[in-house]
Amino acid sequence: MLLKPILRSLAFAAAIAFFAQTAEAQVPFGAATTAKEGLEIGTSTSEIGIASDFRGADLTIFGALTNADELLLAIGQYDVVVTLEGPLDYATVRKKSRVLGIWVNTESMTFEQVPASYSVAATRQIDDILSSEGGLPIGTDHMRLSPTGYVGNAGNLTEFRDAYRRLKLAGGLYQHDFGGVRFVSSSLFRASLRLPANVPDGVHMVRAYLFKSGTLLAERELPLRVNKTGIEQQITDAAHNQPILYGIVCVMIALMTGWGASLIFRKK
Amino acid sequence: MTVYLPIAELSVNIFIILGMGAAVGFLSGMFGVGGGFLITPLLIFYNIPPVVAVATGANQVVASSVSGAITHFRRGTLDVKLGTILLIGGLLGATAGIWVFSWLRSIGQLDLFIAILYVLLLGTVGTLMLNESVRALRRASRNEPVTLKRPGHHTWVHRLPFKMRFKKSKIYLSAIPVVALGFCIGVLTSVMGVGGGFIMVPAMIYLLRIPTNVVVGTSLFQIIFVTAYTTMVQAATNYSVDIVLATILMVAGVIGAQYGVRVGQKLRGEQLRALLALLVLAVALRLAVTLVVTPADLYSVSIGSF
Numbered sequence: 416m417l418l419k420p421i422l423r424s425l426a427f428a429a430a431i432a433f434f435a436q437t438a439e440a441q442v443p444f445g446a447a448t449t450a451k452e453g454l455e456i457g458t459s460t461s462e463i464g465i466a467s468d469f470r471g472a473d474l475t476i477f478g479a480l481t482n483a484d485e486l487l488l489a490i491g492q493y494d495v496v497v498t499l500e501g502p503l504d505y506a507t508v509r510k511k512s513r514v515l516g517i518w519v520n521t522e523s524m525t526f527e528q529v530p531a532s533y534s535v536a537a538t539r540q541i542d543d544i545l546s547s548e549g550g551l552p553i554g555t556d557h558m559r560l561s562p563t564g565y566v567g568n569a570g571n572l573t574e575f576r577d578a579y580r581r582l583k584l585a586g587g588l589y590q591h592d593f594g595g596v597r598f599v600s601s602s603l604f605r606a607s608l609r610l611p612a613n614v615p616d617g618v619h620m621v622r623a624y625l626f627k628s629g630t631l632l633a634e635r636e637l638p639l640r641v642n643k644t645g646i647e648q649q650i651t652d653a654a655h656n657q658p659i660l661y662g663i664v665c666v667m668i669a670l671m672t673g674w675g676a677s678l679i680f681r682k683k
Numbered sequence: 684m685t686v687y688l689p690i691a692e693l694s695v696n697i698f699i700i701l702g703m704g705a706a707v708g709f710l711s712g713m714f715g716v717g718g719g720f721l722i723t724p725l726l727i728f729y730n731i732p733p734v735v736a737v738a739t740g741a742n743q744v745v746a747s748s749v750s751g752a753i754t755h756f757r758r759g760t761l762d763v764k765l766g767t768i769l770l771i772g773g774l775l776g777a778t779a780g781i782w783v784f785s786w787l788r789s790i791g792q793l794d795l796f797i798a799i800l801y802v803l804l805l806g807t808v809g810t811l812m813l814n815e816s817v818r819a820l821r822r823a824s825r826n827e828p829v830t831l832k833r834p835g836h837h838t839w840v841h842r843l844p845f846k847m848r849f850k851k852s853k854i855y856l857s858a859i860p861v862v863a864l865g866f867c868i869g870v871l872t873s874v875m876g877v878g879g880g881f882i883m884v885p886a887m888i889y890l891l892r893i894p895t896n897v898v899v900g901t902s903l904f905q906i907i908f909v910t911a912y913t914t915m916v917q918a919a920t921n922y923s924v925d926i927v928l929a930t931i932l933m934v935a936g937v938i939g940a941q942y943g944v945r946v947g948q949k950l951r952g953e954q955l956r957a958l959l960a961l962l963v964l965a966v967a968l969r970l971a972v973t974l975v976v977t978p979a980d981l982y983s984v985s986i987g988s989f
Contacts, residue, residue, distance in 0.1 A: 504986055509791050511981045517799075517974045520791045520983075531986060578982035586984075613692070647689040647927075654690055654922050662918030665742050665926050666911045669933055673749025676937035 453481040454495075454625040454633040463610065465643040471612040474499060474639065478623055480602040487627065488601050494537065494544040494626040495596045496553055497606040499639065501532030501588075502617035505563070508575045508582075524575040525563045531615040532588045533558065534608040536595025544626050551631065553624060555580050555589050587611040616643045690925035691735045697931065699729065704743075704935030711747055711936070712943025713950075714959045715899070717878035717906060719744040722932060724801055724966050731928070733794045737784075738917035738924045739932070740876025744910040746933040747940060748878060748903050755900025762851035762897045765861065766904035769883075772862035773909035776869020781916050784874050788921070791985070795974075800875055802971045808881055809963035816956035823953060840890060852897050860891060865905060873913045878906035881963075 456478040463472060476497050480488070487493060506529050509520040533555060537544060541554040552559045560576045583589035588611055596606040606623075618638050625633040643651070654661045686697045703725050711718030719740045726736035755761045787793040843857035864886055868879035883902045887893045893901070918924040947955060 507791070507985050509983050509985070511978060511983075517795070518976075518978055518981075519795055523791055575982075579984060582980070582982060582984045647687050650689040650926060654918065654924070654926075658919040658922060659915065661926070662915035662924065665918060665924050665929060666745060666914050668926070668930055669742055669745035669911070669914070670749055672930075672933040672937055673746040674753065676746075676941065677750030677753060680941045 452483050452493075452625060452627065452632050454623055454635050455479045455481060456497075456621070456623045456635045456637060458621055458637055458639060461638070462640040462642065465614070465616065465641065465648070466645045469612060471614070472610045474608045474610060474621070476606040476608065476621060476623065478604050478606070478635075480604075480625065483602050485601065488598075491538075492628050494539065495604050495606070496535065496537040496541065496544060496624045496626070497596055497608065498536075498553065498620075498622045498624075499532075499534040499608045499610070500530040500620045500622065501615050502530070502619070503528040504531055505529070506531075506579065508579045510575070510578070522571070524571065526560045526576075526579065527563045529558070529560060529579075531617075532611065532619070533583070534590050534592075534610070536592045536606045536608055538594070538596045538598075538604075540593045541591070544629065555584065555591055586613075588613065610641070614641060616641045616648075686927065686931070688731075688735075688925050688928050690739075690923060691731050691928060693730070695729070695731075695928075700928065700931045701935045703729070704932035705939035707932075708747065708936030708939025709943035709946075710939075710959075710962065712940030712945075713947035714943075714955055715751075715947070716959070717744045717747050717880050718936065719747075719872075719877035719879075719910075720801075720805065720875070720881060720963070721966060722936075723797075723876040724970055726928075727797075728969065731925075732923075733797050734788060734921060734923045735925050735928070737797060737874070737876035738914065738921060739929045741872055741910045741917065742914040742924055742929040743932045743936060744872075744876075744878040745907060745914060747936055748880075748906045748910070750937070750940075752900065752903040752907055755903060758900070759851075760896050761900035761904055762849055762893075763904065764847075765849045765852055765893070765897070766901045768847070768858055768861045769865040769868075769901065769905040770908050772865025772867075773869035773872070773905050774912055775862075776866035776871075777873045777909050777913045777916065778869075779866075780870040780873030781913070781920060783870070784917075785920060797875065798970050798974055802967050802974065804871075804875070804882075805963045805967035806971075809960050809967055812956055813960035813964065816953045816960055819953035820957060823951075841892075852893050852901075854893060856891060856893075864891070865909075868905070869909050869913075872906075872909050873917070878910055880906055 456476055458477075459475040463474070478495065478497075480493060483493060505525055505527055507523055507525045509523040511518045512521045513519075514521065535541070535554050537554075541556065545551055545553065545557065551557060560579060562572060562575070580589065590609060590611070592609070595608070596604055598604045619641055621637045621639050623635045624631060684697050685694045686700075687694045703722070707718045707721045707725065710716075710721060722743055723736050723740035726740065727733050731739075752761070784793065787796050840860050841856070843859045845858045846855055847858050848855050864883065868883050871877055871879045871882070880899075880902050883905070884898055887898045887902065888895055914924055
């Protein structure tokens with residue numbers, strides 16, 4: 416009767432030992448083990464309201480590794496990357512050049528469905544984590560930037576992609592924090608991502624990726640709703656949802672201001 | 684103290700905007716102009732997107748033209764019939780202008796087009812005005828009588844068909860040049876965010892030979908309706924009228940204008956015109972510099988596929 420659980424735990428220990436030994440030569444999905452590593456995450460909030468005095472915010476993401484190997488954890492073979500992706504939209508990059516002495520937008524390239532904002536945090540440099548895994552679109556340097564329409568010159572593509580990344584990083588809408596994910600205990604981690612002051616509203620996606628020795632093991636995602644509140648947002652909503660009424664109000668304010676001033680100053 | 688502009692999508696210092704509105708209001712009161720041609724470039728210099736600057740500038744002109752128009756209407760120096768014909772052209776022009784505006788925006792050439800148009804227009808008007816006022820000042824210093832030159836009573840403009848009688852202006856004039864003038868001004872209103880008085884008034888006096896006493900009132904009548912229409916169409920098509928920015932500018936502007944009028948009454952006409960010409964040229968020069976100087980970054984990003 417007692418033998419069965421003992422045997423089971425022995426088998427488990429053996430499996431883990433085998434796993435640890437072959438970790439460097441791990442085949443991605445062929446592990447002959449019952450214990451595949453997993454990942455669970457939770458965020459400090461699922462909704463962020465942006466009031467008029469919003470100066471940016473921090474989002475904390477907690478997560479736990481399940482079925483992680485203690486030994487591999489100890490020697491830092493697990494890596495976690497957390498991203499926060501804003502709503503997707505087209506983006507156009509334009510380049511100026513001199514035409515008859517004047518600077519004119521002469522070339523442009525439109526990228527399809529790129530996130531309006533993008534923050535990434537990781538346990539270390541993304542390039543070190545992704546070393547063995549080519550083509551994963553994680554991080555500002557690797558994210559998918561596919562141009563719409565025909566691109567004549569492939570050299571241009573790199574140039575425009577680089578310009579796009581540089582401008583977005585400089586504007587604060589894209590940011591990365593390598594080292595922003597920290598293990599707080601052997602299997603619990605904590606990441607904090609920064610939402611810039613000009614973060615777009617809409618549904619953002621928190622994504623967490625678990626890597627073991629450069630191989631992607633698990634992926635989790637959670638939505639984060641960013642709602643702008645306050646008078647500014649009401650004005651923006653009105654301008655987009657009831658543009659005619661909004662225009663009429665603008666004109667009425669102008670008429671009343673002009674007329675009011677002439678009344679007030681005439682009395683004096 | 685900063686205030687967030689919801690349509691321009693940036694935070695600005697409220698005192699700078701108030702100061703800008705008051706200064707332009709002061710100048711517009713002093714020189715008797717709407718001020719759109721000053722406020723729009725100033726907003727662009729302060730990093731407000733040109734799309735928003737133009738649309739908001741048009742809204743601001745509504746406010747600065749109202750009190751003047753009311754005054755002229757009371758005094759009877761406003762020809763409503765002539766103004767209505769001008770207005771028909773103006774509304775057509777503004778509609779065409781908005782179409783051009785949206786198209787230029789879609790191909791990414793709007794900012795450039797606005798800047799070039801400002802440089803050309805302000806440069807030309809400023810040079811002509813400076814030339815004229817300097818000559819007037821010289822004449823005044825030599826104590827020669829100042830005469831308004833009105834050569835030849837009839838030009839080709841007066842041989843056009845569809846003649847109409849404008850009782851208040853006491854003229855008999857073809858509707859074609861009136862509608863055409865209104866149209867051109869309408870285009871300028873929607874593309875540049877100006878009332879266009881600084882072009883319309885000279886054109887009415889020198890080209891159409893409309894008596895000077897009704898010219899200012901009638902042009903203000905046209906300006907109010909065309910700028911109001913442009914504001915609404917800009918709001919409906921480009922979502923680019925910033926109500927917060929416009930309100931701050933308008934309030935500061937109408938107050939500044941009251942003081943400007945008082946100062947303006949103390950200065951002589953040709954001195955005023957020379958000063959205004961210098962101001963117009965300075966704005967044109969500043970815009971010309973931005974076109975020629977190498978930008979800090981050759982690349983720019985905009986959201987959306989246009």
